[in-house]
Every structure is written in structure tokens, then in C-alpha cells.
Amino acid sequence: MREVAIVGAGMTRFGELWQSSLRDLFVEAADEALRAAGADHVDSIFVGNMSGGQFVGQEHLGPLMADHLGMAGVAATRVESACASGGVALRLGFIEVASGMSDLVLATGVEKMTDGADVTNVLASAADQENEVYHGITFPGLYAMIARAYMTENDLTEEDISWVAVKNHKHGAMNPKAQFQHEVTLEQVMNSTMVSDPLRLLHCSPVSDGAAAVLLCPLEQARKYTDRPVRIVGSGLATAPMALAHRPDPARLDAVARSAERAYGMAHVTPGDIQVAEVHDCFSIAEICCIEALGLLEREAAVKGAVTGCTALGGRIPVNTSGGLKAKGHPVGATGIAQTIEIFEQLRGEAGDRQVEGARLGLTQNMGGSGASSVVHIFEGV
Amino acid sequence: MAGIVGYGAYIPRNRIKTEEIARQWGKDPATMSRGLLLTEKSVPGLDEDTITISVAAGQAAIDRAGIDPARIGAVYIGSESHPYAVKPSGTVVVEALGIAPDVHVADFEFACKAGTEAMFVALGLVDGDRVEYALAVGADTSQGAPNDALEYSASAGGAAFVFGKTDPLVDVLETYSYTTDTPDFWRREGEFYPRHGGRFTGEPAYFKHVIAATSGILEKSGMAPKDFRHVVFHMPNGKFPQSAGKQLGFTKEQLEVGWIVPTMGNTYSGSSPTGLAAILDIAEPDDLILITSFGSGAGSDSFVLRATSLLPERVKRAPTVKEMLDGPRRYLTYGEYAKYREKIILNT
Amino acid sequence: MPSPRYWREIPNRFRLEAARCTGCGTVAFPARTICPKCRGRELESVRLSRHGKVVTSTVVRVAPDEFMMEAPYAMAVIETPEGARLMTQVVDCDPDTVGPGMEVDLVFRLIRKEDHGGILCYGHKAVPVGG
Numbered sequence: 001m002r003e004v005a006i007v008g009a010g011m012t013r014f015g016e017l018w019q020s021s022l023r024d025l026f027v028e029a030a031d032e033a034l035r036a037a038g039a040d041h042v043d044s045i046f047v048g049n050m051s052g053g054q055f056v057g058q059e060h061l062g063p064l065m066a067d068h069l070g071m072a073g074v075a076a077t078r079v080e081s082a083c084a085s086g087g088v089a090l091r092l093g094f095i096e097v098a099s100g101m102s103d104l105v106l107a108t109g110v111e112k113m114t115d116g117a118d119v120t121n122v123l124a125s126a127a128d129q130e131n132e133v134y135h136g137i138t139f140p141g142l143y144a145m146i147a148r149a150y151m152t153e154n155d156l157t158e159e160d161i162s163w164v165a166v167k168n169h170k171h172g173a174m175n176p177k178a179q180f181q182h183e184v185t186l187e188q189v190m191n192s193t194m195v196s197d198p199l200r201l202l203h204c205s206p207v208s209d210g211a212a213a214v215l216l217c218p219l220e221q222a223r224k225y226t227d228r229p230v231r232i233v234g235s236g237l238a239t240a241p242m243a244l245a246h247r248p249d250p251a252r253l254d255a256v257a258r259s260a261e262r263a264y265g266m267a268h269v270t271p272g273d274i275q276v277a278e279v280h281d282c283f284s285i286a287e288i289c290c291i292e293a294l295g296l297l298e299r300e301a302a303v304k305g306a307v308t309g310c311t312a313l314g315g316r317i318p319v320n321t322s323g324g325l326k327a328k329g330h331p332v333g334a335t336g337i338a339q340t341i342e343i344f345e346q347l348r349g350e351a352g353d354r355q356v357e358g359a360r361l362g363l364t365q366n367m368g369g370s371g372a373s374s375v376v377h378i379f380e381g382v
Numbered sequence: 383m384a385g386i387v388g389y390g391a392y393i394p395r396n397r398i399k400t401e402e403i404a405r406q407w408g409k410d411p412a413t414m415s416r417g418l419l420l421t422e423k424s425v426p427g428l429d430e431d432t433i434t435i436s437v438a439a440g441q442a443a444i445d446r447a448g449i450d451p452a453r454i455g456a457v458y459i460g461s462e463s464h465p466y467a468v469k470p471s472g473t474v475v476v477e478a479l480g481i482a483p484d485v486h487v488a489d490f491e492f493a494c495k496a497g498t499e500a501m502f503v504a505l506g507l508v509d510g511d512r513v514e515y516a517l518a519v520g521a522d523t524s525q526g527a528p529n530d531a532l533e534y535s536a537s538a539g540g541a542a543f544v545f546g547k548t549d550p551l552v553d554v555l556e557t558y559s560y561t562t563d564t565p566d567f568w569r570r571e572g573e574f575y576p577r578h579g580g581r582f583t584g585e586p587a588y589f590k591h592v593i594a595a596t597s598g599i600l601e602k603s604g605m606a607p608k609d610f611r612h613v614v615f616h617m618p619n620g621k622f623p624q625s626a627g628k629q630l631g632f633t634k635e636q637l638e639v640g641w642i643v644p645t646m647g648n649t650y651s652g653s654s655p656t657g658l659a660a661i662l663d664i665a666e667p668d669d670l671i672l673i674t675s676f677g678s679g680a681g682s683d684s685f686v687l688r689a690t691s692l693l694p695e696r697v698k699r700a701p702t703v704k705e706m707l708d709g710p711r712r713y714l715t716y717g718e719y720a721k722y723r724e725k726i727i728l729n730t
Numbered sequence: 731m732p733s734p735r736y737w738r739e740i741p742n743r744f745r746l747e748a749a750r751c752t753g754c755g756t757v758a759f760p761a762r763t764i765c766p767k768c769r770g771r772e773l774e775s776v777r778l779s780r781h782g783k784v785v786t787s788t789v790v791r792v793a794p795d796e797f798m799m800e801a802p803y804a805m806a807v808i809e810t811p812e813g814a815r816l817m818t819q820v821v822d823c824d825p826d827t828v829g830p831g832m833e834v835d836l837v838f839r840l841i842r843k844e845d846h847g848g849i850l851c852y853g854h855k856a857v858p859v860g861g
């Protein structure tokens with residue numbers, strides 16, 4: 001297998017982007033990534049996208065996006081793993097370059113969520129339709145059940161969960177690409193509308209439009225495109241039973257733990273080596289569960305991570321310096337690539353006010369559905 | 383003759399008080415309550431309809447019968463609120479209860495007497511050895527238009543009876559039916575609420591048919607009112623059955639157990655059958671029981687029944703009517719009631 | 731919901747039909763062809779008991795359009811004595827009182843109505859034991 005590097009990145013701002021269509025978003029991010037690397041061609045494109053079909057009635061995104069990028073003819077594939085679509089697109093791009101099949105691959109993610117589709121119902125299609133959605137469950141509802149199961153087993157309070165949102169908004173306030181570039185107080189979070197007990201509105205990531213793209217090539221060719229490539233040293237993908245009722249313990253995200261094990265094993269690193277991480281906080285409880293499953297912190301420290309500042313900028317292991325899905329926004333298919341870009345910038349020392357000093361090893365974790373799929377990548381600055 | 387080998391009832395937990403409805407329309411609550419002899423009525427949840435009520439009552443009946451549901455060869459659901467205009471309620475019921483597919487199924491409608499109509503046919507098929515067991519259900523989520531007198535009484539619930547020849551809990555001694563064409567109450571295809579002839583529903587409709595059927599069965603069976611321990615008539619409100627009983631020579635005591643209308647309301651096809659279930663919950667061996675239904679349009683079915691020694695021990699296998707009437711309840715405001723009965727137009 | 735999709739789920743929705751692995755005893759609900767635990771292919775049909783216990787729960791306050799009239803409503807993962815788990819609404823009670831450990835009965839109810847005169851979809855919901 002060849003070593004693979006990221007040599008260019010591009011992303012739109014995340015938010016309610018009324019002027020931009022699904023294809024506009026893609027072109028903006030992909031073109032920025034290509035221009036950043038000075039590349040005028042690619043061998044292959046992966047488009048991470050959860051539900052162009054349901055959000056805007058558009059499937060078959062591979063050729064559509066290649067065409068609009070002025071690259072009709074190139075190999076292009078749409079990749080879907082619900083909210084983990086972006087992360088899985090990166091993994092497929094990584095494998096294609098590593099295998100020697102392609103030399104220059106664009107791994108992208110895009111979602112257009114604000115064109116009037118019934119977002120609750122579209123997102124629910126990432127849960128088990130026959131055994132969960134049929135009965136009236138929503139995504140906040142599923143994560144609320146995870147939260148309640150976790151609270152039953154552990155000393156976790158609503159306040160602990162709320163601190164995650166406070167912390168991520170604080171980070172997001174420093175990110176010019178974030179949907180919410182403002183801070184929130186603990187009181188605001190704790191007093192926000194209850195969506196699905198115990199999760200409140202400010203524990204939930206927003207509905208967003210956005211796209212993100214990274215350019216991959218063999219490490220040995222990376223200097224053609226950039227002085228500061230970032231190497232992908234580990235990639236792990238895992239699944240768990242789709243329905244919450246079919247998992248041994250609804251409080252445990254087994255797919256996250258398995259995907260992390262595989263990525264750590266490949267990278268020959270341990271969780272303690274990671275200096276900065278982007279973690280899938282679609283709901284604030286998820287960040288706590290994922291930090292524990294990733295082994296970044298022990299259970300109790302994970303619960304209190306945002307309270308103690310351990311997971312904040314300047315803490316022992318800064319998590320979601322981008323603002324996370326909560327503040328940066330969560331255009332579902334784009335999220336995995338946007339996480340990658342945050343780590344890419346951190347490892348290149350380009351994260352500005354959000355820079356984690358001396359970061360050399362970073363991790364992204366991107367999850368689909370209520371945790372039925374999870375993809376973890378580990379990156380190293382070169 | 384065949385008998386009842388299992389019975390069961392179901393009453394939803396939601397209630398609305400007569401006074402709450404009266405207040406909504408600017409009427410004097412005490413006058414309304416006194417006039418109709420009603421204090422409250424049951425209201426179906428958003429997830430309850432004739433089908434779910436039939437399944438719940440049918441399950442209780444099968445539990446009390448202690449039989450393999452697959453041996454039931456006929457199922458009839460009597461209701462005037464079948465959820466589908468076209469497509470049977472009974473097919474869902476037989477699948478849910480594990481009776482399908484070797485079974486004859488039909489939905490019956492005869493205003494408020496569809497339940498006893500189902501019982502009549504089920505009994506006949508078992509009697510004629512056409513089927514080993516037959517299940518008859520009377521259930522409704524009754525409709526009454528807002529601010530109509532019916533709104534105070536139209537309620538939800540039902541009862542189910544399994545007929546068979548082996549180990550009956552109740553023997554059926556006699557039946558009688560009396561039918562004429564009397565347009566006292568009706569609902570045309572496509573109409574949401576029924577309409578009625580006001581006072582015309584009384585003398586020429588309810589009383590004429592209930593009294594004729596009851597007198598007929600007494601004469602046919604050679605019995606007199608005093609022979610019965612319990613009697614139940616269709617209960618469109620509290621007053622009508624009391625008045626019919628008095629005219630026929632029954633005492634208040636004989637009517638008391640089955641007279642559940644003051645707190646249940648009128649469950650239309652489920653009304654007299656649920657009253658019968660309440661009687662069976664407490665009846666003693668050899669008690670004679672009389673039931674006469676009434677369905678607008680119009681007709682009445684009468685049955686003379688006698689409890690067997692098996693009955694008392696089977697009662698505890700399922701909830702009693704009293705347990706459901708007096709058990710956990712939720713009182714609705716008129717606004718909640720309007721929402722539950724889907725009287726509010728939404729912009730979806 | 732298109733009728734064929736609804737119709738084919740009738741055995742599990744109406745009668746709680748599950749499958750027990752003859753090899754390892756795992757009970758899968760709804761029934762499956764392959765045991766999720768040991769990959770065994772010899773499974774026998776069993777009907778779940780109509781009662782169970784809440785494993786975890788929530789109260790859905792922001793509901794999908796189809797369930798708007800019912801909100802707020804409790805939803806829970808229920809474990810039956812057979813060890814099978816299923817997700818259902820918990821009804822006929824104050825939704826705020828539903829929580830892990832609660833004993834429930836499973837009852838037959840209308841789950842959803844399809845728009846524009848579409849089919850009525852039934853199944854099971856949970857009701858707290860003893861109200």
C-alpha cells in the first residue's frame with residue numbers, strides 16, 4: 001500500500017445558504033481544493049452525500065458533480081453512509097490512492113438541506129424504518145434514549161451534556177466558516193426548548209447547507225502540490241446493529257470503538273498520542289459517548305470533559321476546535337470532510353485562533369445514524 | 383343450544399365529564415347531567431378505534447375461554463364506526479388475535495345493535511355446527527356532532543363473546559328479534575356525523591322496539607320479569623333503559639349492574655354488550671340474565687341467558703368492566719377532547 | 731406507507747412473531763433468517779409475551795408530522811421476558827413518568843395513518859402495568 005497525503009482543501013461556509021444549490025455548493029468547495037493544490041485534473045471523485053434524493057430530488061451525483069466541475073468523463077462515485085457519508089468518501093479516496101489505482105483523488109461531501117424537504121423525515125431514513133421510524137421516533141429521540149441509557153449507568157447530568165454545547169459554541173465563535181459564530185451560556189442551553197427528554201434544542205446540531213473537499217495523492221508526489229502535506233496514517237470503518245433495540249447496550253457506541261481500534265492499529269498509535277480530535281457531536285451526548293468509545297478519555301473524564309475544560313482549546317485533548325457539528329453546522333454528507341479539513345489545518349498550523357499548539361497527530365470520527373456506522377481517520381503532519 | 387364460552391370488554395382510559403361539554407356550549411351542567419342521567423363518558427385515544435377495541439375485547443374473551451384462537455371459525459364485528467368505509471375491520475382483528483386464515487369474517491352495521499346482531503349470527507353458526515367456535519364483537523368509537531345532544535353520550539368501548547358448545551360460561555336459552563323500518567337516526571355515506579329525529583328516537587323507535595323484543599322473548603320463553611336476576615337494555619342515555627325497564631315491569635335492582643351508561647356513556651354497538659359483560663363479571667351460577675339491544679333504523683335483539691358454574695372462576699382471567707370504568711382514568715378538557723376526536727382542522 | 735410494505739410486516743406488528751435460534755437461544759424480533767449472534771440458520775417461530783420492561787426511553791416533544799397530534803409522547807426500548815427488544819410508544823400515562831425499569835404491557839393500537847385516505851397502520855404500543 002502506498003502512503004497517502006492530503007494536499008489541498010476547500011469548503012463553503014456552513015449555514016442556511018439560500019443562494020447556493022447542491023451543485024453550486026459542490027463546485028465551490030471542490031474548486032477551492034483543486035486551486036489550493038494547483039491541480040488541473042483528477043483521476044477520480046468521491047461525493048459523500050446522505051440524501052440528495054430526498055432533500056432536493058437529485059440522485060446520481062457522481063456524473064452531475066464531475067460535469068459541473070468541468071470534468072465530465074472522470075470517474076465519479078456517490079458514497080452514502082448517512083451522516084458518515086463524507087468520512088466514508090474520504091476512506092474510499094484514501095484506499096484508491098493507496099492501492100495505486102489512482103494518483104489524484106478528490107474526496108468530497110455535500111448536502112443541501114434547506115430547500116424545503118421535511119428534514120426530520122429525511123434524517124429519520126438513516127434509522128431503522130420498519131422497527132423505529134414506523135413507531136414515531138426521531139433522531140433527537142434516538143440520541144435522547146442513548147443519553148438516558150448512559151445516565152442510568154453513569155453519573156452523567158444534563159449540565160454535563162450542556163457544557164459540551166457551550167464549549168463547541170465557544171470554538172465555533174472563532175471559526176469563520178461556522179454556521180453559528182457566537183457563544184452560548186450554560187443557562188441558555190439548559191433553558192432551551194426540550195426536544196426529546198433529556199435533549200434540548202441547544203444540544204442539537206442545526207440544519208445546514210454546505211460542502212467540503214480534500215485532494216488526495218501519494219505522499220511521494222505530495223510536494224508537487226503543497227509544502228505541508230498531511231499524511232493519512234490510519235483509517236477504520238465499522239458497523240453496529242441499526243436499531244437501538246438490537247444493540248447489546250444502547251448506551252454504548254460499539255461501531256465507534258471498533259472503527260477507532262482499526263484506525264489506531266493501522267496507524268500504530270494509541271489514543272493517548274492524539275493531540276486534537278474532531279468528533280461527531282450531532283447531539284451533545286454523542287460527543288461524550290464518542291470520546292469514551294475512542295478511548296481519548298476514561299469514562300468519568302469523558303463525562304466531565306467539557307465541564308473541566310479538558311476537551312476545550314488549551315485542555316488536555318481539544319475536541320471539536322472547529323465548533324463541532326453543533327456550532328460549525330451539520331450538512332450531513334459534508335461533515336466528515338469538514339472534520340478532515342479542521343484537522344488538516346490544525347496539523348499545518350493554519351487554524352488561527354483555534355490552533356492547538358504543536359499539534360502533529362489528529363483524529364476525526366464521523367458517524368452514521370444513531371451510531372450504526374462510524375469511520376475514524378488519523379492524520380499526521382509531515 | 384350453544385353458549386358463551388368466553389367474554390371480554392374494553393373501555394379506553396380517557397374521559398370527559400358531562401359538565402365540561404355543557405360548559406363549552408353555554409348550557410347548565412346540572413340540568414344536562416340530570417336530564418340525561420350521565421356524569422361522564424369514555425373517549426378513545428388517538429390510537430384507538432373499533433379495530434383496536436375489538437382486538438382488546440376479543441383477546442380478553444379468548445383468554446377467558448382458554449381456547450386456541452385458531453379454532454374460531456367465524457368472526458363478526460358489529461360497529462357503526464368501522465375505520466374503513468371499504469375494507470373490513472374483522473380482517474385486522476383475526477390476524478391480530480391469531481385466528482386467521484381459516485375463518486369466516488364479516489363486519490356488521492345496524493346502528494347501535496350491530497353488536498348483538500354479530501352475537502345472533504355467531505350463535506346460529508355454532509348451533510348449526512357450521513363452526514366450532516365463533517367470535518362476536520360489538521364496538522364503537524361513537525360520533526356525536528358538536529353541540530348535539532349525542533355529544534354528551536357518544537363514547538368508546540366494546541365487548542366480545544366467544545360462542546361454543548363445550549364448557550359454556552353462560553347458556554343461551556332463547557333469542558328473539560324485532561325489526562321494522564323506522565328512520566329515527568342515520569348517517570349517509572360520506573357524512574361525518576349521524577343525524578337523528580330528536581324526540582322521534584324515543585317512543586316510536588327505542589321504546590317500541592325494546593319493549594316489543596323483550597315482551598316477545600318473555601312470551602317465547604315462558605318467563606316473567608321476576609325470573610331474572612339481571613337485565614340490560616341498550617343505553618343511549620341514562621333515562622331510556624330505566625324507563626323501558628319500568629314499563630316492562632323490571633326493578634331498579636335488576637337493571638343496576640348492567641346500567642353502566644352514567645360513567646361510560648353510549649358506546650353504540652358496544653352499549654348493551656358491555657353492560658352484559660359487566661353483569662357476567664359478577665353473576666352467580668344459575669342467574670338468569672336478559673339482554674335487549676336497540677339499533678336505530680330500527681330493531682332489537684333479545685337473549686335469555688343463564689350463568690353456569692364455570693363462570694365465576696373465569697372472570698379473573700381478564701379485566702372486569704368495573705375495573706376499567708373505575709380504574710386509571712384521564713379527564714380531558716373540551717379542547718383536548720376536540721383534538722382527540724379529530725374535530726380540529728389542521729393545515730398539514 | 732405503500733400497502734405491500736405494511737402488509738408484509740403483519741406477523742411481527744400484529745402478533746409479535748419473533749424467531750428463536752435453536753443453536754444459541756437468541757430471540758430476534760422481528761424474525762430473521764440468520765441468527766444475529768451465532769449466524770445459525772435454524773430458527774423457530776415464537777410469539778413474544780405481551781409484556782416487558784423499559785430499557786431506555788425518551789419523551790418526543792418535536793414529532794414528525796404523522797405523529798404531531800400525539801406529541802408529546804413517550805418512546806421506549808422494551809425488553810420482553812424472551813430477551814427480545816423492541817421500540818414502541820408508551821401510552822395511556824403521563825409520558826414524563828416513563829423511565830428505565832418500568833413494567834409495561836404490550837397492547838394493539840393504531841400506530842399511524844397514511845395521508846389522503848391511505849391505509850391505517852396498526853401494531854403494538856406499551857402501557858404501564860396497573861396504569
Ligand SMILES: [Zn+2]
Pocket residue numbers: 751752753754755756765766767768769770
Ligand atoms: Zn444463534
